[in-house]
Each structure stands twice: as structure tokens, then as C-alpha cells.
Amino acid sequence: MDWLFFGEVSLAGLATGGLYSLIALGFVIIYKATRVINFAIGEIMMFAAYLFLSFAGGMQLSPWLALPLAVLGGTVLGGVVEKVMIRPMLGESPIAVVMVTIGLASILVGLAEIIWTADPQLLPDFLPREPVFLGPLYLAPKIAYGFLIGAAVLALYLLYFRFSRGGVALRATASDQAAAYSMGINVRRVFNLAWVFGSLAASLAGILVAATGGLSPQSGVIGLSVLVIVIVGGLDSILGALLAGLFVGWLETVAGAFFGGEYRLLATFSVLALILVFRPYGLFGTHEIERL
């Protein structure tokens, strides 16, 4: 076995995993606060990446202006979706809410195909191009810088949730909705906030992922990998999302490099199946106890 190759592949995988962690974070924020499993997160990413393409490619804006605009667009999309589709479903069965997000995913894919056609496209380059070396190991610059940006945003998020007023409200709502409500926290605003923050993380990650791997309306299938990550890490655990993101990113890349692309999903879903059988609430998730 070629250890240098393995090292490089692993490094690329871990860096991709960093972006996965960011998406998974977006997913977990939404789940923690609102108990909604968002199947459309991959499509929100895809949509934000297309917005970036329009701003930077079509309207010739500077990428560093287009990036915040596109992220803003994805974030607004998340907020509007919460208001229009998720809010009225409050109190419905979780299955119904999940189906709403699946419907949303279908709508977003269709819209993206209508607006931007079904052909795969490349985002304009905006990350530095010099190759990155970590010791003897080469790392593609796009992946490396994508990872750095992702990690920085992740750190900001964690600080925000730890120390800010909104972050505390979010955590309080996640831990006990009724108690949070009676303490004067505006739970409805927290729900909206969760969707906004979740979509923000997803939008940014979507643009970074598309910058390395290209973009098509079907890019949203990355949401399937994210689903695996959050189940492995535990649906309501931020730490779990971070670690599982790195792990799944690594596993996917290594499986893809050593066995071929068709084994990527197989590898991650095998881990998923094992986790579901042996530790259904994930590595770090809360084990919920049901009472009648």
C-alpha cells in the first residue's frame, strides 16, 4: 500500500469532511431547536451555490462581493421557507413535516433546472491557486482554503451559541420548549432564527463545496451524506456533527479513491446501518426515553 497516497487522500477527505461538518452543523441547529429533519438542506446548498454563480459569473460581481450576497440569498430562502411551509406544520406528525421538506427539495431542484438549466457548471475561481503542502503531503488548494473558511465559520458559530443572547435562547428552546416559553423566550422567533442560521451554514458550505466539485441541479444529493453524518453523530449533538462530519468525509474519499466512485455511498451507508442497529441515537445523541 502506498502510504503517501493514502495520506494525501486522507487529508483531502478530512478537509472535505470539515465542510461536511459545517453542513451537518446547519442541519443539527435546525433539528435541535425545531425538531424538524430537513431533507432539503442539500438543495438549499445547491441553490445558494447557483446564486453565487449568477452573481459572480452572470453579473460579473467580484467573488468576494458575490459570496456574502449568495449566502444572504440562501439564508433568506431558509427564513422564508420556515415562515411559509414549516410554521403551519407545527404540531403535525414528524413524518408530515419531513415530507414537506422532501417536497421543498423537489421544488428547488426543478426551479434550479428551469432557471440555470440542467447542465453541470463550474464556479468562477475565487480561492488562491498555489498548491498547499503539509509536510510531504499535497492538498488541492480549493479544498484546503474551503476547509479553512469552513472551520473559521464553525468556530464563530460555536462562540455565538455559547455566549450570545440569541445563542442562549436557541439552546434553551432546544433543551425545553415549554420552559423556554415561560421564561419569556420568543420561541417562534427562535424557530425562525434556527432556520436562518442553519441555512446560512448550509449556503456557505454549498458554495465552498461547489467551488471544488462543480455544480448541477443534482448537487443536492450531498444531503444524503449529511443525513448519514447527523445520524452517526447523533441528531441533536453539535460535537457529534463535527466529528462525524470529518469521519464521513474521510471515509467517503478513501472509499472512492481505493475502490471506485460507486463505493462512496455504499461505505457511508454501511456505517449508517451499523450505527442504526447498535446505537440508534448516534455516538453523541441524547437517548430519548418515551413515556405514555
Next chain:
Amino acid sequence: MRIGDAKHTYLADEALWTTTTQQVWFALLLLALLVFPFVANSYLLYLGCLVGIAVISATGLNILTGFTGLISLGQAGFMGVGGYTVAWLSLHTALPFPLALLAAGLLTAAIGVVVGLPSLRVKGLYLAIATLAASVFLHFIFSEWAAVTGGMAGLSLRPAQLLGITFHNDFRMYFIIMPLAVLMLLAARNVFRTRVGRAFIAIRDRDISAEVLGIPLLKYKLMSFGLSSFYAGVAGGLFAYFFRVVTPESFPLAMSIFYLAAIIVGGMGSILGGVLGAIFMTLVPEGLKLLTAVVTPFYPQAPVFMSPLLGVVFGSLIVGFLLFEPNGLAEIWRRIRRFFHLWPFRT
């Protein structure tokens, strides 16, 4: 207004048909289904067959998701198992089609039970994701186990055969698909008049309470998985006979979502709902095609937007029905019936 149908026994309350009017209507429906292939053109016939297959599969998913409350994203994978079984049997044996379909149903049921095993530990959304994993595995098998499934190229099969008759066109296939669909619908309707079906419903309504009441959860959940997969397998087998080719791309994840959408639009937990939903969702793409044909002379680029628009319409239907009519078309149907029952009075 309908009067004088007070029921005195629970048996009468649970009867399939409570009035003669219903029986007459049902007989008329059967007659119409029988006459349909003789008067319909080839396009309508083709649609009729598609609808029949969709009705069987949607009813299967309805048993699992609508009546037992176990959401499944693996329906397309299960149909694939049925389709590949039939294709393999048709290529390697001379089995008459009823046996091949039965084999497809049974094998799919067995695989469905295996997929259902995690329902011992997980439920709700976790289970949905477990079935998603199952469909990923099945898809991998379809495309990689080339010795049996023919790999990406798939398998072509010979037409269905029975007693020297070959069912090589839509007209003849209709006489396999439609009677089978009616039969399986009646069977499904009857299941929910029995102990087993009521256990399913109890599990859906509150599984812990059901267990307290003495319903062994794992057994009945697996039964539901098995029964539902049997329907999916038969539908998949018919699908294979109808198109006479199966490839891994015949059973994409989008198909699973299509069937979930069908039972949501039709009405979860109602046999009629599954039927209405399957018919409606099969006809929506055709309606869009018609619309495209009408618009194309004025706007030549319309066909390009056909397939993405379909995605948007499917999604909007799912979201719209969940938001505004959670009980689906079956509820609308019930309201219409109620209007005529009570006429000239209003509710």
C-alpha cells in the same frame, strides 16, 4: 338523502359494502374497467396499465406508511427486487407468469422483512433513513452484481406467458394488471377488517400503547413490512413484464418519493386514498405533457422546461396537500359523498 341504514352489529358496520347502491356502483366500475381496453386507444391503454401498476405499489406503501405509520423511502428498491426477480426467472426458467409474480412478491417480502428488522430498535425518521440505506444497498446490488442483474445495461425479458398465450402488447397486459390490481385492493381492504390490520392501525396511532395492549410490536411491524413489500414486489414484477426491460435506472430514489407523494396526495391510511393518489400522480405528468404540446407552438422552448416543471409540480403538490388538505383526495371524495348523502340538507 340516505336514510334507514342504521347498523345493528359491528359486523355490519365493518362490511365492505353497506348498501346496495354501493354494490351497484362497484359492479358498474368493474364493468367499465372490463370494457375500457376495447374502446380505449393505445395511449389510454398504456396509461391504464401504468395506473394499475402504480395503484398496486401505492397500496403497498399505504399499508406500511399510511396504516402502520412506518415511513419508507425504499419502495423503489423493493419494486426493483420484484422486477429483477421476474426478469431473471423469465430468462432462466420457463415459469408461467403467475408463479413468477408470486416468486417476485415472496422474495421481496423476505427482503422487506430483513429491512424492517431495524424497526426493533428505531422508528419514525430513523427508520425512514434505515430504509433509505436499504435502497442504497439494493441499488448497489442492481448495478454491481452483473452476473445476475446484468449490471448497468440491465436485463431484457421475454413477454409474460401462460398456457401458450403470450402477453406481448398493452392490450393483453391490461388483462393481467387490472384484475390483479382489483384483487390486491380488495385483499388490502379486507386486511384492515381483521385482527392483523387493526393491530397495524393501533401501532400507527401509538406504538407503546399498542404494546401495552398486548400487540407484539416487532412481529406486526415485520408483518407490515412483509405485506407491503409483497405488493411492491408484484408491482415491480408487472413493471418488468410491461416494459420488458429492467435497469438500475428503472427504480431511482425519485420513484420512492413519487409513491410517498402519491399516498400523501391521495390520503394516508385509506385504501381509496392510495388508489386516487396513484391515479392522480400518474396522470399529472401526462397532463403536463398535454399542456406542453398546447404551449409549444407559441413558445418553442416549452419542452425543455417539461421535466424540471414536473419536479416543481410534484413538490408543490406534496407541500400543498400537507398544508391545506392533510387527509388528501380521499377526504375531498368523502366530502362530495357526504354532500349527496345529506342532500337536500347541508352539513
